[in-house]
Amino acid sequence: MSRTDSLVDADWVEAHIDDPKVVLVEVDEDTAAYEINHIRNAVRIDWQSDLQDPVRRDFVNQQQFEALLSAKGISNDDTVVIYGGNNNWFASYAFWYFKLYGHQDVRLLDGGRKKWELDARELVADVPTRTATTYKASAQDTSIRAFRDDVLRAIGTQNLVDVRSPDEYAGRLLAPAHLPQEQSQRAGHIPTAASVPWSKAANDDGTFKSDDELKALYEGAGVDLAKDTIAYCRIGERSAHTWFVLHELLGVSNVTNYDGSWTEYGALVGVPVQLGDIAGTPEGGAA
Amino acid sequence: MCGAVAGGLSIEGLDMSKETVIQGQVSRDGQPVGGAYVRLLDATGEFTAEVPTSATGHFRFFAAPGSWTLRTLAPGAQEDRQVVARLGQIAEVEVALSA
Known part of the structure; x- marks a missing residue:
């Protein structure tokens, strides 16, 4: 992997914004941000309701991930470009998640939503419609x-x-x-x-x-x-x-x-914890 | 609203005895600026947190007691403000963008 395989800049996104094989995906900590506006043609994935199992603390499983991407109109051979707020925190999380389930071509928009906004680039409220697909996910790459x-x-x-x-x-x-x-x-x-x-x-x-x-x-x-x-x-x-x-x-x-x-x-019983600004020893302890 | 602070965000629902709050509003020419980015830097200048301002230009951090810098970014503007935060208190900061 290298920078050119995994990262695109805003000019690249503007040049590919109408390419049907490029899917822009917004993933934000503030999941309501998308409803106000987003990059044109971007779909939304909610890091919480779409990517977390609703009952136990874990990710959605392979079949649920397939259903999610199919409903979003994402195909296995699409180039997925993820961006979000908060310096791409949750966009990076989604990127890793897409890799976990084996999506081949996924990239991040450098600077995410913040850079796009600070450049005063176009944001729209219109929600795009994408035809549903039949997405096939791989088993988790642990x-x-x-x-x-x-x-x-x-x-x-x-x-x-x-x-x-x-x-x-x-x-x-x-x-x-x-x-x-x-x-x-x-x-x-x-x-x-x-x-x-x-x-x-x-x-x-x-x-x-x-x-x-x-x-x-x-x-x-x-x-x-x-x-x-x-x-x-x-x-x-x-x-x-x-x-x-x-x-x-x-x-x-x-x-x-x-x-x-x-x-x-930090909630496990009996594991070592280190306090303070030092890395500490394996036994942990106060600073 | 019950618990509201004049000119600031409501603290309703917060246990203020445990929180150290830095909050305020970003404006430009007297008008609130929504969607600006406010970055909280610690006493060494290290980044700690960042929030976008609300539609009314408001922002809030739950910090620790001490000296902080607020760095505000908006299209064509950047503004730094110093603030001292104390446990159980709200430090209100008004950020007026010059550009």
């Missing part, structure tokens, strides 16, 4: 998804990259600062995890930094990219952004996203 046991095995041996803000890493906050802080789980981070906030990979306008800047960022934080890497955040969407950077832009193959992330890990 080589890009980490579970809690993978994380526990990685403590002190492989790379764990905590991509939350420094205050969440240290345990001073439990959630991003634009969300209420009341949570049931413990604060802190997984022992030995490096702190590389996802935001360091993005410019103010939401576009990704250059490959050289990105490589220097992770190596500077002591992440040995020759080892396996697990990225995590609070619920797996910001770490999908980092997964995208490492796996798609820098072409590092052995990278997984732990979607359970801190809301799962």
Whole structure:
């Protein structure tokens, strides 16, 4: 994978906006944003109601994903371009999700909705109609998804990259600062995890930094990219952004996203937790 | 509305004893600016969070006590404001875009 396979800019999108084999998909944290306006011809996928199982905490299964994409009018051979607000957090999550179920050609719009808006490009309220398809998904590619046991095995041996803000890493906050802080789980981070906030990979306008800047960022934080890497955040969407950077832009193959992330890990009984600004030892502890 | 703060967003439903709130409104020529992006940077300048403003130009962060910078981005404009937040209090910040 490389930048040109996985990332397009706004000019590319404007040039392909009427191409029937290019499907624009908006995925936002604020799922109501699409209803106000969106890029012309874009369809919406709701990260919560469309991509999460309504009962248990897990993704929709292969058949449900097939039904979703079929209803959205997406074919297996379409080029899917995903964009969203919040610097493409949930768009990155959806990108990873499309890869999880084996979609071949999926890309992100660099800068997402924010860059598009700051450029004052056209947004419309009209909802496009796409003919339903018969989409075939692959079984989940778990080589890009980490579970809690993978994380526990990685403590002190492989790379764990905590991509939350420094205050969440240290345990001073439990959630991003634009969300209420009341949570049931413990604060802190997984022992030995490096702190590389996802935001360091993005410019103010939401576009990704250059490959050289990105490589220097992770190596500077002591992440040995020759080892396996697990990225995590609070619920797996910001770490999908980092997964995208490492796996798609820098072409590092052995990278997984732990979607359970801190809301799962921080609620587990008996696992080590590290507080403060240091990575800590495998046993964890107070700063 | 019960619990409303003059000129600001309502705090109804929030347990303010546990929250450190930074909120405010973005305007340009006296008119509220919806859809601007407000970025919350910590005391070292590190990015912490970002929200788009509402149709009425309002924004809100649940922060931690300390010194913060609010960086507002809108088409053709960028404005930085310093703010100090305290537990249990609301720091109200008015951001007037010059461009």
